[in-house]
Amino acid sequence: MTNISMSPFTNEIERTNPPLGFTMPHFTPYKGDEDPDRHLKHYCSTMIIYRSNDALMCKIFTTTLQGEGQDWFHTLPPQSIQSFNELSFIFINEYSSNCSIKMTSDHLFNIVKDPKETIRDYVMRFKAEKAKIVGCNEDIATAAFRNGLLTEHPLFEKLIMGE
Structure with a gap:
């Protein structure tokens, strides 16, 4: 005892x-x-x-x-x-x-599409990182996603012209 x-x-x-x-x-x-x-x-x-x-x-x-x-x-x-x-x-x-580091929406600006990466893989990787952020700001996430694309990528032009 x-x-x-x-x-x-x-x-x-x-x-x-x-x-x-x-x-x-x-x-x-x-x-x-x-x-x-x-x-x-x-x-x-x-x-x-x-x-x-x-x-x-x-x-x-x-x-x-x-x-x-x-x-x-x-x-x-x-x-x-x-x-x-x-x-x-x-x-x-x-x-x-x-302690785990609490990420903010700004973290998403670190995600950049590799030229050899498919758009599908980039989207999946981006979504996985976005899911880790509690209360992620959608405007920042959209800007970060677009920022991560190469300007020559056809999707980049569609996203810019879509605004």
Whole structure:
């Protein structure tokens, strides 16, 4: 049995038991090599009905950690975590190098059709990149698509004349 005083959680959190009827949701384990923000968002949305139970949020979160993630948790100083906000902050901070870079619509201007690439392949590649951008601006996407075409390409002329 683990000594409560050795836990990274305060004694108050450690003494808290899950509410009657609590059933453990299924979580994909965090092993320390993925985007911590994505893991935290998934965790919070799965535990949404328990958000007001800070101690439960802390204790259950630790069960989603495996491997390197679990090892990291056990390196935290005893009695150092007082809230889920604090745990979230140090978790994101620890694994910030794994955060995925959020792209903006401007990213699409980096996509240029290779002269040997078919228009179909260019469109598919462009659409795949566009799908990665949350809230992509359609005007910027259209301009970026046109910008990525060679001026000699027949589609370029149609897009320009179509305006």
